[in-house]
Amino acid sequence: MSGTEPQAAQGHDDPAAEQAPPGRPHTGRRRNEAAHRAILDAALNLLADSDGTPVTIDAIARTAGVGKQTVYRWWPSKGAVLLDALTDRADQDVRGPDTGTLRTDLHAFVATTFDAAQRSTTASALRTLAREAARDPHLAELMQTFTATRRTALRELLSRGRERGELADDADLDLIVDQVYGVFWYRFLLGHAPLDPGAAERLTDALITGNGSA
Amino acid sequence: MSGTEPQAAQGHDDPAAEQAPPGRPHTGRRRNEAAHRAILDAALNLLADSDGTPVTIDAIARTAGVGKQTVYRWWPSKGAVLLDALTDRADQDVRGPDTGTLRTDLHAFVATTFDAAQRSTTASALRTLAREAARDPHLAELMQTFTATRRTALRELLSRGRERGELADDADLDLIVDQVYGVFWYRFLLGHAPLDPGAAERLTDALITGNGSA
DNA sequence: GTTTGTCGAGACTGCTAGTCTTGTCAAGTG
DNA sequence: CACTTGACAAGACTAGCAGTCTCGACAAAC
Numbered sequence: 076m077s078g079t080e081p082q083a084a085q086g087h088d089d090p091a092a093e094q095a096p097p098g099r100p101h102t103g104r105r106r107n108e109a110a111h112r113a114i115l116d117a118a119l120n121l122l123a124d125s126d127g128t129p130v131t132i133d134a135i136a137r138t139a140g141v142g143k144q145t146v147y148r149w150w151p152s153k154g155a156v157l158l159d160a161l162t163d164r165a166d167q168d169v170r171g172p173d174t175g176t177l178r179t180d181l182h183a184f185v186a187t188t189f190d191a192a193q194r195s196t197t198a199s200a201l202r203t204l205a206r207e208a209a210r211d212p213h214l215a216e217l218m219q220t221f222t223a224t225r226r227t228a229l230r231e232l233l234s235r236g237r238e239r240g241e242l243a244d245d246a247d248l249d250l251i252v253d254q255v256y257g258v259f260w261y262r263f264l265l266g267h268a269p270l271d272p273g274a275a276e277r278l279t280d281a282l283i284t285g286n287g288s289a
Numbered sequence: 290m291s292g293t294e295p296q297a298a299q300g301h302d303d304p305a306a307e308q309a310p311p312g313r314p315h316t317g318r319r320r321n322e323a324a325h326r327a328i329l330d331a332a333l334n335l336l337a338d339s340d341g342t343p344v345t346i347d348a349i350a351r352t353a354g355v356g357k358q359t360v361y362r363w364w365p366s367k368g369a370v371l372l373d374a375l376t377d378r379a380d381q382d383v384r385g386p387d388t389g390t391l392r393t394d395l396h397a398f399v400a401t402t403f404d405a406a407q408r409s410t411t412a413s414a415l416r417t418l419a420r421e422a423a424r425d426p427h428l429a430e431l432m433q434t435f436t437a438t439r440r441t442a443l444r445e446l447l448s449r450g451r452e453r454g455e456l457a458d459d460a461d462l463d464l465i466v467d468q469v470y471g472v473f474w475y476r477f478l479l480g481h482a483p484l485d486p487g488a489a490e491r492l493t494d495a496l497i498t499g500n501g502s503a
Numbered sequence: 504g505t506t507t508g509t510c511g512a513g514a515c516t517g518c519t520a521g522t523c524t525t526g527t528c529a530a531g532t533g
Numbered sequence: 534c535a536c537t538t539g540a541c542a543a544g545a546c547t548a549g550c551a552g553t554c555t556c557g558a559c560a561a562a563c
Contacts, residue, residue, distance in 0.1 A: 101561090102562050103508025104507080104510075104559065106509065106510095110509095129550085131551085132551065141510080142512055143511090143512085143513085144512090144555095145509080147552070153551065206424060208423075210343075210420060223481070226481075247488075253476060254492075256471075257467075257468065258467045258468055259471070260474070260475055261467055261470055261474055261475065267436075268467060277464055281465075281496075283499075284500075285500070286498075316531055316537070316538045318530055318539055319530065343519085346521080347520090355542070357520095357543085358523085358540095361520095366520085367519095425520095
């Protein structure tokens with residue numbers, strides 16, 4: 076997902092993806108890369124300045140100067156387009172920092188995550204995506220992979236710390252991960268409390284102290 | 290909200306609520322209490338065995354044997370009906386236990402909360418409600434009050450503990466609250482990890498250790 | 504130049520929230 | 534009892550949106 080290859084998200088038999096190996100190699104008109112990019116860009120832009128308002132396929136197609144069918148030729152659902160548009164720009168290999176000290180690594184990870192929610196474009200995109208995922212099971216599934224990637228990165232960061240003895244041997248890493256992302260999403264979606272540097276700092280400290288060795 | 294009085298959720302000038310004091314006291318046919326209860330019951334039942342599937346107003350009205358207009362006469366939106374149906378049965382005064390020991394109180398609170406997500410009826414109702422809230426700003430606002438009530442109860446429980454010296458003086462109570470509800474909702478909605486008694490136990494311990502005095 | 508697949512455009516279906524209409528029924532009022 | 538007023542059930546209607554289908558044009562291979 077992302078980049079120039081349409082690659083229409085998981086489990087979708089993409090009519091363009093290399094065309095089934097046997098039989099004809101490929102005849103007919105080739106796909107229009109410009110249109111492909113235009114769709115992704117349009118989706119991202121609409122996502123960015125939508126702040127909560129649902130983004131419609133019609134709007135994406137119109138903004139991209141493209142027929143609706145062209146959108147559905149390459150993506151299986153609206154959600155797939157939106158997620159593709161987001162991940163197109165987001166770092167795909169979310170790799171936690173590795174400074175050799177758990178506190179530093181964890182704090183950097185948490186602070187970066189929290190900070191991303193302050194950038195208004197990312198924020199509205201993420202918010203809209205979350206809202207869409209609530210109604211679209213297909214997108215919800217795609218989001219699972221998205222969130223799972225991030226959880227894994229964080230878990231490995233913690234795992235390294237535990238191996239160095241900075242966390243108790245029996246610390247529940249998955250629970251720590253979920254405390255980070257739980258607080259993040261809970262505050263992000265409800266908006267009742269800030270996701271500022273102070274919160275990142277205090278959360279980091281509480282997590283390490285609460286699960287430390289000794 | 291809840292109980293026998295329609296009371297059509299916050300900020301809605303309920304056409305029945307006592308009828309404006311001045312002018313006529315009340316003429317015409319009285320509201321049908323049976324229909325009112327039938328709507329609430331129908332909503333709750335549909336919510337309970339919907340598991341994610343959206344609950345439509347048509348379905349509620351049909352199940353209750355009531356005209357759609359009757360629903361809209363007493364509630365301003367679908368979300369209001371759903372939330373009213375849920376809070377109708379849920380304990381309105383969510384009061385945390387007060388045993389005199391933070392660990393006991395907090396563990397009971399967390400375990401109860403987590404456990405509620407295991408009852409299939411509550412679970413599907415809550416899940417559907419969360420999904421609906423994502424698309425319906427009106428409902429989202431109502432949910433804010435719902436979640437705020439619970440956060441306050443938890444916060445007070447923690448506050449008592451802090452006064453007894455079981456938490457550091459500078460512990461960030463709001464952050465602890467959000468760690469509990471963050472983990473809860475994050476796991477509840479994503480379903481990637483369990484909300485079992487073990488998780489409740491470990492979370493409790495981590496929170497107290499991580500924010501303890503000394 | 505024929506075949507095959509893509510393109511833009513937009514009509515169309517199906518679903519649902521919320522409104523409006525209609526005819527009926529119940530509870531007070533004179 | 535007649536009349537007024539508001540609640541009621543039923544259901545037609547509007548509006549918005551996802552996803553499908555159709556159509557005529559176009560581009561790449563053979």
